[in-house]
Amino acid sequence: MAVLTGSGEGPAATRPGRWGITHRIDLIVLPLVFLADVLVFSRLLRVDGVDVADRIAILVYAAAGIALLALRWRQPVPVFVAAVVLSVPPLLATEYYFPYLVPMVALAAVAQLRPPRVSLWCLVAAAVPVALLIGGAVVHASASGRLTSAVGATVFYGSGAVLAWTFGWWTGRHQRRLDEIEAAHQHEVAEQRQIADQAVSVERLRIARELHDIVAHSVTIMVLHAAGAQRVVRSDPDRAVESLSLIEDSGQRAMGELRRLLALLRESDAVASSGATTPGLAQVDPMLAAVRSSGVTATLEITGEPHRLDASVDLAAYRLIQEALTNVTKHLGSGARVAVTIEWEPEKVTVAVEDDGIGVRSAAGGPQPPAEMGGHGLAGLRERVAIAGGDFSAGPTGAGGFRVAARLPAGTGPSGAPLGPVTGILGGTVEGAGR
Incomplete structure (x- = not known):
């Protein structure tokens, strides 16, 4: 049925671009419905008994029905009613044309776009053309074959109407489900973005x-x-x-x-x-001692020659280590191993914290550092390191752990000389x- 190409009316149907997709596909579907309507449900191809005027009337009538179907996405119920009304005169007055497909396609669109309390009434109304088609089949059958014709026509035309409604209802429910999932996803993304902005x-x-x-x-x-x-x-x-x-x-x-x-x-x-006193890399040892007391194995490795940093750079390095160690104790817990490295260079200092991803909480199926640390804490760290003029990186390691690192400027102030204690x-x- 052409309902396969349509879209639901309501929030999903009013999105930009949805109508354009429907119209483009209808350029293929509606001509196919037209061909099936005039070739299968009419006597257009009969060599005898149908003159030119009748053939033209069949084509015009079928084309009018197809043109009506083009409006079914905007007004499905009125289009269905018009299709049923349009199908009655040929069924009553002629033997050359049996407009069955147009009402069925319109019924499928109603089932897709409207709630069941509306579409079921339309399914009942579809009994009008179905009954006329069954009556025509019985009238034109022989006396001995009328019962067979009645049963066959009832099964064919009745089941067609039921299948059209069922297919339209299923398609509409599936589309609405997808729309709900997409709307929920967009809402979640907006909410996460707002939370991250608040964290920054x-x-x-x-x-x-x-x-x-x-x-x-x-x-x-x-x-x-x-x-x-x-x-x-x-x-x-x-x-x-x-x-x-x-x-x-x-x-x-x-x-x-x-x-x-x-x-x-x-x-x-x-x-x-x-x-309060502004902390820096000089306070890393006490911080590691507090982490070790929680059952986490923490090591510190320092390479290069330490020297005095600008206070904001020193603080950014300290906060990075603090945040990373906090996440390790929170999400991995006792048994985890974490390595803190500080690499001093003449113009840069690199600080990194890397864990092994193993702890009592991770073994129990608790939240893992990559999932948690990928959010708001790291958003703040990224902002802090950027303001200090450094480069920030964070992500899972190949061994299953998580690594947070920053490369910060290690200048000693505008004068170029370290500032020690002042007498x-x-x-x-x-x-x-x-x-």
Whole structure:
């Protein structure tokens, strides 16, 4: 039946492009229905008994029915009613044409596009042309063959109507099911995208607070040294020059951090200071000790010569290790093995965390790191590493584990010299200047 090419009315049928596909296929299907209608259900090919006028009338009447079917996707019920009405006159007035296919194709379209409470009434209405066809077969049969003709015509025409309705109903239900699945998938994708965007926003706010702490600390160091330099500028010029140099280095470092902050949060005016010490790679050992206490075997491998990093870069490296280790303990648990590597180069530092994918939770069928870590935590890490000017990668390993890594710039600040602890002019020591 031509119903195979159609589409449901309603949400699925109103999508862009759906009507175009239906119309293109109908260019093939409707001519085939026309040929079957005039060649099988008419006496167009009879050599005798049918004059030219009758042949033309059959072709025109069949063409009118086919043209009517072209509208069935937009108005299936009215088209079906019109097809039934159109089929009655030939069945009553002539023996040359039996319009059966047109009402059946229209019935299939109704069953596909309309609910059963509507299409079943149309199936009942299809009994009109079916009854006329059965009556015609009985009338034209011999007296001894009328019973056989009645039974045969009833089975043929009645089962055809039932099959047309059943096929249309099945096709419509299948199409609606596909539409529901597609709509659910689109909704899920939109929801996941929204959650990921929220995760990135939360990570940006956290970065903003941490960078604010970094810059605020640098500015505090600058103020202290400026005050000290002002006091000793006449009595101890050398110490004043040293303080001014440290002020310059701290100022340049603070400006670099501010540029990162503004690049990340162009839309945000207010950030809060948490007042906590900003962590970095120096705090990796305590973090690994806490992980080992949970039953996870954690190792640390450092290659190259460590040196001081910009505070935001140091923090990004720390957060990457922290997030990866948190996911290992959460999704693999006791028995897992994880390796943390830090590779120092003159201009880059590479940090990586790789697990073996084996733990008590994974053995019990719990969520695996790749499935969980592919989402919102990694979205935040990717954002943080990008702002720090690094390259981020994450994904499953060939051995069944998961690896998270970042390659970050290892510059030592605009001045090119590492900034160690600063001996204050005011008599004390200020740890971590520039951090």
